[in-house]
Amino acid sequence: MIAPPSSDVVAGPFGSDEIIVARALARAESLLQAALAQQTIPEKKEAAKLGRMMNDPAGKAFTFAMVDEVFRSHTPSKTAASLRRVVEQFGAPQYMPWTDRLLIQAGAFVSRFLPGLVTRGVAKRMQMDSARVILPGEAEPLHRYLTQRTQDGFRLNLNHLGEAVLGEQEAKHRLDAILDHLADPAVSYISVKISAIFSQINLVAWEDSLLTICDRLRILYREGMKRGKFVNLDMEEYRDLALTLAAFQSLLDEPEFHRYSAGIVLQAYLPDAWDAQRTLTAWAQQRVQNGGAPIKIRLVKGANLAMESVEAELHGWHAAPYASKHETDANFRRMMEYGCQPDHAAAVRLGVASHNLFDVALALTLREVNQVESSVEIEMLEGMANHQARAVRDDAKGLLLYAPAVKQDDFLSAMAYLVRRLDENTSPENFLKDMFAIRPGSPEWGYQKKRFLDGWKGRSEVSDRSRRLTVAIDASHSTRFLNEPDTDWSQPSQREELTRHSEWSPSAIPSLPILDTMLDAAVEAQTNWEGMGFEAREEVMNRLAEIMSRDRFKTLHALRIEGKKAIMDGDGEVSEAIDFARYYARHALPPAGSHSEPLGVVAVVSPWNFPYAIPAGGVIAALMAGNSVVLKPAPTTVGLAWHLANQFWEAGVPRDVLHFYPCANEQGKAFLTDERIHAIVLTGSYETAKLFHGWRPSLPLYAETSGKNALVVTAHADREQAIKDLVRSAFGHSGQKCSAASLAILEGEVYDDEGFRRQLQDAARSLAVGPTSHWQNGVTPFVIPTTDKLHRALTTLDEGETWLVEPQQLAAPNLWSPGIKFGVRPGSWFHQTECFGPVLGLMRAENLDDAIVMQNGTDYGLTAGIHSLNQEEIRYWKERVQAGNLYINRPITGAIVQRQPFGGWKKSCVGPGAKAGGPNYVWLFRRFADPSHFSGASEVDYEQAWREHFSVEQDPSELRCESNVFRYRPSRGVVLRLAQRDLKTVERARLAAQVTRVPLEISIREEESDEAFAKRLPELAKRAEFLRTTDAPAGVILRVAFDAGLQWIHGPLLSAGRIELTRWVREQSVSQTLHRYGQLPSKS
Structure with a gap:
């Protein structure tokens, strides 16, 4: 690879900036006048309709829904119901002619009686309307269409659409389809993405992915070279940029392809594209100097902005594209100018792809003043503003049209393309938005002219620094909780760091401590740890998060080697552990006015499937609540757990507060049944939870168990x-x-x-x-x-x-x-x-x-x-x-x-049910009671707590592309078991039941024996979820309750509604994708 040369943006050698701009503006006006002069009546009608769509948000939403939603079902009655639902929601679009609106309303009504007839008619109309922009993929009609367009003076760049490439069989079918196109004499030019011919791209396994991609592209290049056809590498996602560039250069460096000319697309909305262009140009110049063929760069602005924003938001990264349309335009013009310089164009032919007539005119002007007409061509989208395409063809002496094709059976697979085209047409700052109404001297013309001049002026100032090199989120210094960003594997520095730490091996683990000595130390140290206070413990956990972040790549290899976990899976686990440290540090302080104390010593029994994040979360929560902790790792991942424990100690957790006890299973019973253990945190099977409960039923057990x-x-x-x-x-x-x-x-x-x-x-x-x-x-x-x-x-x-x-x-x-x-x-x-x-x-x-x-x-x-x-x-x-x-x-x-705080219902949970990673989890590890001066239901604030917190669906993350609602659902019922009738407790229970609308059953030991109550519990469990006790219950009650599926909660009924009502409800996380192809739902 040749490094990009240092090169400032310069004006063309035959004209100053002012002259070039003046000529480009005059040419743009001339192109528009020529286009308007030859616009046909159907084209005028279509342009007027699309122009009206710009000011009809409900109509635009209707069109999106019709394209993306209505035809998902293959059953006519369901499709008809979807049609009626869309019409009812949005109404017939106002941008359509009255005849079409009437047809839509009539079709919706008739679809109740003749669903098949109506839906077939609508589908046929949709395919007819999209036929201008999506060609038929079947061989004969496609051949006829291409032949006709060639006779019309256009060349076509064919892009084969089809089913999503989810597997290698479909990847092979796509490769075969492209080879079939190359065999068609009417096809001269095709575009293909690497993701279309390889379904298992893995940026962590960069070399392996590159090798497979090159193997498959080699087949296409050989066929293209044999038949004299042009193959262009397309791309949408930023993640594919570097891999596509590497494959392109690697293959063309092979002697076999030394004389073969191929192309690649660069997206100007990526700052990275500017360096890529210069690097490719320097490489191509050397290639040509050595007798090789020139290459081609297809310069586009980029059409995947919405999905790039989604991807970045979900992972905590900066979106790869520029933050503004102005920057994109400036970079596009900078790259265009660079590509039109004679010494560059001699090695790199340039395809300027745009419907912005100002950019088209600029490209034509630059190639003319630089005398590189044969090396720079204009490209547009097939079916978009055909009158302008004809005008550009005539001026440029030719035009290349980007033309997607899809077979009729795969038409639904073209939905993503149609949605992007619709979005592109209606984006507020896009030239296409004004293209249908623009006239020389009109306000739209003035607006677009100003944008053009601003972009041209800004080409020397726009940044070329990759936005992914800048940290998007500094979670460690934020005033509110922010999730730790995942590793961005598209960045070479991250892959290099991973390789540098690949030789991980577990440290020597000391011999097992003496149980009595360890537990005595834990009990004694707990008081001082609690005495430090929440703020001091928060500082420790924030240091822990920094250490975990520093050690990320070392931990990834520990997870890979000992935890048998793929790097991608392990990366999310490391982020989760860091999140636990920061989140629990910020959400540990009990509500104001409440009274609580730590439980004492908590045993954290970690699983083997998430051997880093899950034990980290349990230990952090228990420590933040002021407890001492004993970490008992899974036998198969002891090295990982030891690595984790050392991170805690380095962060400042005293060794007497956190103990490491990798005992064998047969020693576990003595450990967990010791009276100095005050609670167990378990992630494991329901059978394991049942085993632990059977050993010591009165010990609080907080377990996330099985799931089907x-x-x-x-x-x-x-x-x-x-x-x-x-x-x-x-x-x-x-x-x-x-x-x-x-x-x-x-x-x-x-x-x-x-x-x-x-x-x-x-x-x-x-x-x-x-x-x-x-x-x-x-x-x-x-x-x-x-x-x-x-x-x-x-x-x-x-x-x-x-x-x-x-x-x-x-x-x-x-x-x-x-x-x-x-x-x-x-x-x-x-x-x-x-x-x-x-x-x-x-x-x-x-x-x-x-x-x-x-x-x-x-x-x-x-x-x-x-x-x-x-x-x-x-x-x-x-x-x-x-x-x-x-x-x-x-x-x-x-x-x-x-x-998405995590935890289940039914047998997927043992204990009160507070979710890991949620706002109530740390409080599990404190024992709450009322201050002595509180008495009576008159002082409780249940209704306020319900109104302000428990009845409100919360989404603290506030992502645009995904809703993540945390909400409370009333439990099926609560059974309250009292030793004697306590009027204050009964009154509070009834009030809580009334506020939460949860059925309540009260049993008094003075009135019902333990044996009789235990006998009734299986029946009670059919309509209740929680067993509440204020006095130590008999062992038989706890055993029967567990087997019946009742969750046991022990302690007084509290006056603080924010705490008490958590014991009457179930927590639920609801995560929903809001976007479609990056587009957010309409608010119209």
């Missing part, structure tokens, strides 16, 4: 997005996440859709499976040997089941490829059993109600998801599904602190 998590896909879903999210949810970390999708409940037409099954099968089979020593692998070995349940799931089919994808045991220890079972029946073993591995079961539901019954029909309630673009379905589902974490139109894994 399902994702519902309705007929109104974006099926390709659902597959992408389903595969990520089911097979990330080899399905070893508590939140992993184990079931996909598909509405009938989705279940029966052969295309859906084929794409799902392809996506699952294409996942990279192997050891973590190869960084491209996403499905990695199990941390522990397969359990009996998992082995059965991987090897056995029950009645009615078949393998859509049969899992295979591979050579590495504990390594299996993903499996998908088809035909899982309600109530079957697989429907009811958590297996904790890479096995997904598909179930068929008749409708949404049926799907909800199946989704709720297990003993667990951890995570649940739905994919649907029908907002009525989403609202209906949200109010009926029984799970702690709900996910809508996104994966159901990857909970983030504060955004």
Whole structure:
């Protein structure tokens, strides 16, 4: 690679800036006049309609919905219902002629009776309307169209659209389709993205991805070279920029392609594009000097701005594009000017792609004054403002049109392109917005002229520094909590840092401490730790966050080597641990006026599947609450836990306050049943929680346990997005996440859709499976040997089941490829059993109600998801599904602190139910009581707490692209067990029940014996969730209550409503993707 030369922006050699600008302005006016003079009557009507759309936000929203939502279902009655819903919501667009508005209203009405007829007619009209911008992908009609356009004096750059490339089979089909196009004599020029021919791009495994991409591009280049066709590398996402550049240069450096001329696109809205252009130019000049062929750069402004903003917001990065349209325009003109300089154009031909007539005129002027007409061409979009295209063709002596093509069967797959085009047309600052009404001397002309001059002037001032090199969020110094940004693997410095730390090995771990000595020390140290106060402990946790951030790459390799976790999965875990430190530090202080004290010594029993973040969260919360902690790691990840403990000690946690106790399982019982342990934090199976409870029923146990998590896909879903999210949810970390999708409940037409099954099968089979020593692998070995349940799931089919994808045991220890079972029946073993591995079961539901019954029909309630673009379905589902974490139109894994506090319902939780990463979690580790002067219900503030907090849905993260609502749901009921009738307690209980609308049952030991009450508990558990006690209950009550599924909460009923009412409700996180292709919903 040749470094970019130092080069300032200079005017063309044959004219000053003033002369160039004057000529460009005159030429732009001439182009517009020529275009208007030859505009046909149909084109005028279309332009007028599009012009009216600019001022019709409801009409624009209607059009988006028609394009993206209405035809998701393949059932005419459902499609017709979607049509009526869109018409009812937005009305017939005012920008349309009255005849079209009448047809829309009439069609909506008639669709109740003739759904098939109406929906076929609407679909045909939509395809006719889009035929101007999306060509037919079938061979014969495409050939005829290209031939005709060539006769009209246009060349076409063909871009083959199709199904989303979710797997390698579709990637091969896309490659074959492009090869077929290259064999067509009418095709001279094609564009292709690297993501279209390789479905498993992994920026962490950079070299592996580059090798595969080059192998596939080599096939295209050979075919293009053999047939004399031009191949252009396209791109949309910033993440693909450097990889695309590397593949392009690497291949053209091969002797085989020394004389082959190929092209690449650069997006001017990326500051990085300016350096890329100069680097490519220097490299191409050397190539030409050595006898090689010139290359071509297709210069565009960029059409993926909305999705870049979404990606950046979700990860805590700066959006890669410039922050303003002015900067983009300035960079575009800087790059255009640079490309038109004779010594550059001799090695790098330039394609200036724009519908802005000022930019077109500037390009024509620059190429003319620099005498590089043969090296600079103008490009536009097929079907957009054809009258202007003809005028530009005539002036430029030719025009290249970017032309997407799609086969009729894949028309839905072109929706993303149509949405982007609609957005581009109507963006407030875009030339296209004014293009349909602009006239020389009009206000629109004056506005666009000023923008052009400002952009030209700003070309020497606009920054060329990559926005991703600047830290977007400094979470450590923010006055409010902000999530730690994830690693941006598109940056070489981050990949280099990862490589530098790749030789991690665990430190020597000292011998097991003597239990009595350790616990005595913990008890004694706790008082001083609590005495430090919350602010001092907060400082310690903030230092811990900085240490965790500093050690990120070392920890990633510890997770990879000992935790068998892919780098991408591990990166999120490190961010989560850092978030826990900062979040709990800010959310530890109890409410003003409350009275509390620490529990004492807390045992944190960590899991093997999240061996860093989960123990970190438990330890941090208990420490922030003023407790001493004993960390008991999972036997398979002791080295990781020791690494974590050392980070705590380095941050300033005294060693007598945090103890490390990696005991064997047989020693665990003596440890956990010791009276000096005052609470246990467990993340593990429900069976483990039951075991611990049986050892010591009176010990508070806070456990996040099992889940049998399902994702519902309705007929109104974006099926390709659902597959992408389903595969990520089911097979990330080899399905070893508590939140992993184990079931996909598909509405009938989705279940029966052969295309859906084929794409799902392809996506699952294409996942990279192997050891973590190869960084491209996403499905990695199990941390522990397969359990009996998992082995059965991987090897056995029950009645009615078949393998859509049969899992295979591979050579590495504990390594299996993903499996998908088809035909899982309600109530079957697989429907009811958590297996904790890479096995997904598909179930068929008749409708949404049926799907909800199946989704709720297990003993667990951890995570649940739905994919649907029908907002009525989403609202209906949200109010009926029984799970702690709900996910809508996104994966159901990857909970983030504060955004999606994590924890389940039913058997997925043991204890009061405060969610990890949520506002109430730290308070679990303090014992609350009323100050002595409080008495009577008159002093409680339950109603105010309910009104101001518990009845309000909160979204503290306030993302634009995703809502993350934290809300409280009234529990099914509370059973209050008292030793004797305490009027104050009874009065408070009844008031709390009234305020929260929770059924209340009171039992008094003086009136009902422990045995009689215990006998009634299984029946009570059918209509209640919590067992409240104020006096130590009998062991039989605790054992029966646990087995019945009642969550036990011990302590007085408090006067502070902000604390007390948490024990009457269930917490729920609802995360919903709000955007479509980056576009946010209309507020019209």
